[in-house]
Amino acid sequence: MSDAAHTEMWEKLNLDISAHEGLLEVLGKFYGDIYLSQENRLNGMEYLDFVLSEVHGLRIKEIQDAKATGKKVIGTFCVFVPEELTLAANAIHVGLCSGADAGTDEAEKLVPRNTCALIKSFIGFKLARICPFTESCDLVVGETTCDGKKKAYEAFGKLVPMHVMEVPQTKTTDAKQLFKAEVLRYKEALEELTGVKITVENLRKSISVVNEKRKALQRLSRLRAADPAPISGRDALLINQVSFYDDPERFTQSINTLCDQIEERIAQGGGVVPAGTKRLLLSGCPMAVPNWKLPYVMESSNAVIVGEESCIGSRNVRDLVDDSADTIEGMLDALVDRYMKIDCACFTPNDERMVNVQNMVKDLNADGVVHYALSFCQPYAHEAIKLQDVLSQKGIPMLSVETGYSMEDVEQLKTRVEAFVEMLD
């Protein structure tokens, strides 16, 4: 696809062409520094490099071509929106831009300054007209997972067609019932938007597609238990990030191919870092593209990341949907069961997350945990304190980091992470 064709497409989407070019330039440079500079990368990562280089190009072209045939596009920010329903309604399910400071001054007119960078970012990307995914959406689906997003969607809903799902705050039977009603309401909204009725057949197929995607990511996760680590945490994060943008079946196939290569590498005793390199679990808030700051800092500090306990990571991948039901009702119940297992800090008390983190540390042979909370993210800031308490009782070292998207604190972060890694036995 030529540069001119790209530009023409972006113009049709009403992007701010010059601001968008500036964004791509910064992104390209950042990606080169953080990703392409890595040594011992697997061939299979070339696919990811390509997808990312064309994430605003060929992928948007695909989406526009699909829209031309009548397909609808659903944008989301959260793993609580059931992709299975979106796909069953023959629609495209994508994550929206939210991993970099953009349009911040304008965003701060709509939401308080004390709002986390992720929220300001998705509003800023919209106001600055530089996210072709947002501009391609027929519907944006939000959720009530934190005060910041819940209230920001009120402002965002004036800028895009918006549907908000209520995610409950506990996991009682009645709370699950509320979520089921919200899943049904989303199903109806999809059917109305797409004109496609969700049936046992198309839902069974989409449950299988999404389960297969999650299985491939689970396989990748398991392989990272090896020492030496066969793949960098940055690359693994990128894979998890791309899982929100790419065509799911193509993505699954690519990740399974990559996993084949990883298995070969492990069999040969190879790795991306020397055996014995300190192994860290990254835990906490989601990291959207191109929020690679902390992983880069960690992997430049004589350590390797072996798992992401995050929404863009294990929280999105750990649980599959039971595919044994053969009625719509049964399948929706299976979806509700699966989504209500998510151990998001939006729940109280969310003790299962404390257990899940410890299990990941054990399964992935991690030496310590770096907890990442976006500044002003109250749910994860609270759980950082709770997790530190739980882990210290088990003798698992944890470093608690709060940061946003600005590069101003990179040196300070590096000093703290290096000191933490040195302290690990």
Add this chain to the structure above:
Amino acid sequence: MSDAAHTEMWEKLNLDISAHEGLLEVLGKFYGDIYLSQENRLNGMEYLDFVLSEVHGLRIKEIQDAKATGKKVIGTFCVFVPEELTLAANAIHVGLCSGADAGTDEAEKLVPRNTCALIKSFIGFKLARICPFTESCDLVVGETTCDGKKKAYEAFGKLVPMHVMEVPQTKTTDAKQLFKAEVLRYKEALEELTGVKITVENLRKSISVVNEKRKALQRLSRLRAADPAPISGRDALLINQVSFYDDPERFTQSINTLCDQIEERIAQGGGVVPAGTKRLLLSGCPMAVPNWKLPYVMESSNAVIVGEESCIGSRNVRDLVDDSADTIEGMLDALVDRYMKIDCACFTPNDERMVNVQNMVKDLNADGVVHYALSFCQPYAHEAIKLQDVLSQKGIPMLSVETGYSMEDVEQLKTRVEAFVEMLD
């Protein structure tokens, strides 16, 4: 009650006697400066002065005496916990200390520093052992109205016996159903704790008691429409604050007596300030005792406060419970209906609050609105932006203030409020 008897009681409650004495001293001085220095106060306020002076003394003695006869004490922080159920179970319903900086350093070990002052305060009061209400509680009932409280209750629950009610985030039929389940769960917890079965008879009585309390406060609110304002905003806030501590029937009677005096004063054309004094509506976050900073600043700036659009104010008072049902089921439905009318910023989109604020401005002949958000309170900070937008379209001036409990910003607040008042026509 002698000083020695007070001290003996506080010792039995395991208060930190010396820290508690320090608190009472500061409070007494603060109350003198802000309350007793006012001119033209009504005689009826002497009752409130007395209640406040004995809020940690005689009121605690009453509560302890009641406990000795087997009564239970329920502590709350929020207007979503139905007082009607507590009273029906023959228990005492009180608000807990949360309006002053106390034990902050210790509290910040349990919750993030970026937590609002109200939350840090209730944890700090507990850790510093200076709230005799908290120490008298048989059960503390929390709710999921914001991320900060929801997650703080996880830590607080390790310090006190805790029951958390889920308050939904929307007002759909299914969300109301969830709240009804939570009301039932609270009813069962009360019955188990007190051994008292909640019946049509005792619930009818308690609905009446609480409705009468709200009616007295509504009456007070309506009288404040007069110009000159018959009562200061500080005194009205104090009345609303005391409504969370005092015996409800005694309180109702005292407020009705006070309202009789206010009616006389209005009939005589009298007021607490000269006619024509600029009239302000205070809107936003709740102000617990002794959080009188902003009201004092406002009323020292050539203005008078004519209404509190707040949980300690109109949000707690505006709606009555329909008392026409004659089955438990019907009465619980009436409770749910009433509580789900509350226009808290925890709901999305909460457009009814925008309408309610405008109605208060009109009904109380306010010249402008001062919006108060506790620093780091995300729900009200978001709604401040939304409300400013709505009010400016209607030509209603609004000043948006974010502050905590510290006195450091008093001069800065005064400068801003004075400039705002001068600007009103």
